[in-house]
Structure formats: structure tokens, C-alpha cells
């Protein structure tokens with residue numbers, strides 16, 4: 269579209285509906301969500317288990333189909349409707365635009381931790397292979413896993429896998445980070461270290477959307493929305 273996308277929100281969800289089909293019938297997981305992600309904000313999506321948080325994040329990233337509505341991203345001077353893109357174009361756009369931390373980590377089991385972190389860099393072509401290896405090791409060092417860099421994911425703990433997933437999400441230094449309970453498997457001290465890292469990333473201009481069921485984190489987001497039964501029921505902004 270125009271070159272003035274910098275004045276538009278980063279991502280817009282318009283009347284997003286997601287119905288899951290199951291043997292018991294149709295389950296409405298998202299019931300018409302309208303939500304903007306502003307540039308530079310640290311947006312918390314808060315809600316209980318089953319509220320629809322992960323489903324909502326999967327709409328932001330375009331990894332799952334929506335039943336109706338639209339998700340529009342205004343990035344790199346262009347406005348695109350995620351669900352109208354081809355799988356390939358979407359994967360390329362995602363790789364360059366966002367770092368995603370999935371609730372279940374989604375590390376590739378046959379690759380070492382270092383190779384897992386190198387993956388987004390090698391896929392996007394943004395880094396020379398030698399540079400991507402060096403950067404992967406730096407990121408693993410940052411999450412205190414450098415000593416395990418050559419192990420396979422099966423040989424480290426859940427909390428360690430979560431930290432690898434965080435390192436991988438930061439690999440391409442993306443402008444947007446989308447994180448689903450990124451500290452859920454971490455002890456409180458490690459969780460706080462990661463949260464502080466996110467706060468620094470936001471201060472340096474990145475945008476983060478993070479899902480959590482921890483209402484204690486509410487005051488630390490620049491803005492938060494609450495989701496319940498597939499609907500947004502509240503919003504608050506840090507004063």
C-alpha cells in the first residue's frame with residue numbers, strides 16, 4: 269500500500285472468529301476479536317486456561333486459519349492480509365518480521381540447540397552461515413545454555429528448552445516478538461531475568477505481544493487485554 273505504514277498499528281485483528289470442529293460439534297474459540305498491536309508496545313494478553321490465548325496468538329502469526337475476519341499487518345511499508353498470502357510468502361514474511369515463542373517450544377528434535385537457533389537465520393538468509401553460528405552461540409550464552417549448545421533438545425529440561433526457544437525467537441533480531449507463556453516452565457528467578465530481557469527489548473524499540481495467565485505481570489506490560497471464553501473483556505494501560 270502506501271509508504272506511511274509507520275503511522276499505522278503493526279498488526280490489526282478485525283472481527284476475528286475461530287471455530288474448532290470436533291466430534292462434539294463446533295467450538296467457538298474466538299468470538300469476533302478486534303485488537304490492534306501498536307508499534308513499540310509491550311502488550312500482555314491475560315486470561316485463564318482455555319480462554320483462547322494460544323488460539324489468538326496463532327491468528328497473529330498466521331500459523332492457523334481463521335473462520336472469519338481479517339488479520340492485517342502493516343510492515344516494511346506494506347499492508348498485507350495474512351490469511352490471503354501463500355504459505356511460502358507467509359513463512360518468509362514471518363521469518364523476517366517476527367520471532368515466535370510457542371507454548372510447547374517446538375524445537376526440532378533432530379537438530380542440536382545451536383542448530384535450532386541458527387535455523388531462522390539460515391532460512392531467512394539475513395546472516396552469513398558463519399555469522400549465524402556465531403550469533404546462535406552468543407544467544408545461547410545469553411540464556412545460559414552455551415555449555416549445552418551441541419546437545420539435542422531431548423537431553424535438556426523443559427525450562428532449558430524454553431530458553432532455547434527464546435534464543436531462537438531472537439535470532440533474526442525481529443521487530444516483533446510473539447510469545448506464548450514464555451516463562452511458564454521457568455523458575456521465578458529465571459522467569460524474571462527473561463522478563464527483564466523483554467523489557468529491555470521494548471525499551472530499544474521492539475514490539476512484544478506476550479500471553480500469560482499470571483495477573484501479577486499485569487502492571488509490567490505497557491498495555492494489557494483480558495480474554496475470557498474467546499472474548500476480550502477488559503483492557504488496561506500502564507500509567
Ligand SMILES: Nc1ncnc2c1ncn2[C@@H]1O[C@H](COP(=O)(O)OP(=O)(O)OP(=O)(O)O)[C@@H](O)[C@H]1O
Pocket residue numbers: 288289290295297315316317318319320321322323324371481
Ligand atoms: N485444535 C483444537 N480443536 C478443538 N478445540 C481446541 C483446539 N485447540 C484449542 N481448542 C479449545 O479452544 C479453547 C481455547 O484454547 P487455547 O489453547 O487457545 O486456550 P489458552 O487460553 O491458550 O489455554 P492455556 O492457558 O491452557 O494454554 C479451549 O477450550 C480448547 O479446548
Ligand SMILES: [Mg+2]
Pocket residue numbers: 321322323371448
Ligand atoms: Mg495456551
